[in-house]
Amino acid sequence: MDKNRILQALSRVKDPESGLGIVEQNLIKSLTVDAPNVHLVLQVGDLNMEKKNELNFAAIGAVQEVYPDANVNLHMVVVDPENVKKYPHLKNIVAIASGKGGVGKSTMTVNLALALKKQGYQVGILDADVYGPSIPIMLGLKGKKPMIQDVHGRPRMIPLEGHGIPVMSLGFIIEPEQAVVLRGPKLSTIIQQFFNECVWPELDYLLVDLPPGTGDVHLTLVQTAPVTGVIMVTTPQDVAVADALKGMNMFRLESVNVPILGVIENMSWFTPKELPDNKYFIFGQGGGQQLAEMGDTQLLGQVPLVMEIREGGDEGAPAALDALLAEPFDQLASRLTKAVENRVVEKAPTTVVNITT
Ligand SMILES: Nc1ncnc2c1ncn2[C@@H]1O[C@H](COP(=O)(O)OP(=O)(O)O)[C@@H](O)[C@H]1O
Ligand SMILES: [Mg+2]
Structure with a gap:
């Protein structure tokens, strides 16, 4: 499993809160690959439950699009919004x-x-x-x-x-x-x-x-x-x-x-x-x-x-x-x-x- 391919797939996932990409926004806190397991930690602002689920599905879906057999463990941690880059573009x-x-x-x-x-x-x-x-x-x-x-x-x-x-x-x-x-x-x-x-x-x-x-x-x-x-x-x-x-x-x-x-x-x-x-x-x-x-x-x-x-x-x-x-x-x-x-x-x-x- 190629970590870069996974990152590339994740770069298409958007944060439902801001509409901006999760990679572009530095929301990925860690990504470790130990095939077939993929451990992913996302840092999110104060997402409500519904949006959290949406993001959860989108991220797992993106990984499984490139590696259908991947077993994705996804954790979300809440971060201080100040640590997320404002205006990443x-x-x-x-x-x-x-x-x-x-x-x-x-x-x-x-x-x-x-x-x-x-x-x-x-x-x-x-x-x-x-x-x-x-x-x-x-x-x-x-x-x-x-x-x-x-x-x-x-x-x-x-x-x-x-x-x-x-x-x-x-x-x-x-x-x-x-x-x-x-x-x-x-x-x-x-x-x-x-x-x-x-x-x-x-x-x-x-x-x-x-x-x-x-x-x-x-x-x-x-x-x-x-x-x-x-x-x-x-x-x-x-x-x-x-x-x-x-x-x-x-x-x-x-x-x-x-x-x-x-x-x-x-x-x-x-x-x-x-x-x-x-x-x-x-x-x-x-x-x-x-x-x-x-x-x-x-x-x-x-x-x-x-x-x-x-x-x-x-x-x-x-x-x-x-x-x-x-x-x-x-x-x-x-x-x-x-x-x-x-x-x-x-x-x-x-x-x-x-x-x-
Ligand atoms: N190195 C320079 N040589 C000749 N004229 C200059 C030079 N730098 C600025 N100027 C002219 O001086 C005037 C003031 O410059 P400007 O950039 O508008 O200053 P500021 O933005 O600090 O108020 C303008 O007419 C500008 O064309
Ligand atoms: Mg001026």
Whole structure:
């Protein structure tokens, strides 16, 4: 008897509670094969009797479909629902944060996403910036609205796609003038809907473009989804670093505890075309490295100030798609995937934050 064949058969069994696969959801606690006996332990949430039976039959049936003579011993144990991965189709949720606006958070999000995609990863973007959801413009999706589709009798939002990146944005749902005046509870509901009522494809990375600073959106995000880690974006000057530090420290609070994957320093220098060997440090120097050290993390990379990066953003044709401009973003993408791999082996998975007030 081949254990992998059994696992494969079990991967088609759905948890009657969530409708998601039991393998995909990590519900199989153990599987031992001692032909013709198969011992299977499933960890379930609080299933009622009827659903428990349904799952029981489905799992035994799946094994016997490949090995009709198997003698399946199935046990179910109830687990803490927090140990079951929430949103298993979103493998890594990476938030992009900054101390203040205008440092290039959205520009980095879009170009990083495209660079990751180029390296073969499935990437999506969730634009949660209330103060200026600019991702739709940067990906050429301005003015479009996501489709609503009926999935198992419930209405679901289908992300729009720009340059092959599925995107959901506050900008698709509300007018910019309305967005800024949205109160906390309403805002929280929308952020939750982006996770619970939106059909995301299977993604290696969901990048979340956060508003600058700290606020309701940040808290809702960490309370809704297990955020793998955070990237801080800053410009090189001291004042920007001071602001970014405050933003970063929110994630490092013991009660929040989301790892900082690294820092991106944007607008690090300017090099005029006619003086290709010159670097002008318009916004000062060293801020990214300094912030990384203060946050006990690493500098993921530096991105120079380049007119075409700005133009690409405005025109919906991001710089990462241009071979001549892509290099800093390709490098950021490689460093980020390394950082995420290290984070996954070094630290326990993030749990959704419980904040009681
Ligand atoms: N490296 C860069 N070179 C040139 N322009 C940039 C760069 N990074 C960002 N910009 C421009 O700066 C402005 C602010 O960037 P944006 O990504 O919208 O910042 P944020 O999301 O932090 O508010 C945009 O017009 C953007 O095109
Ligand atoms: Mg922005």
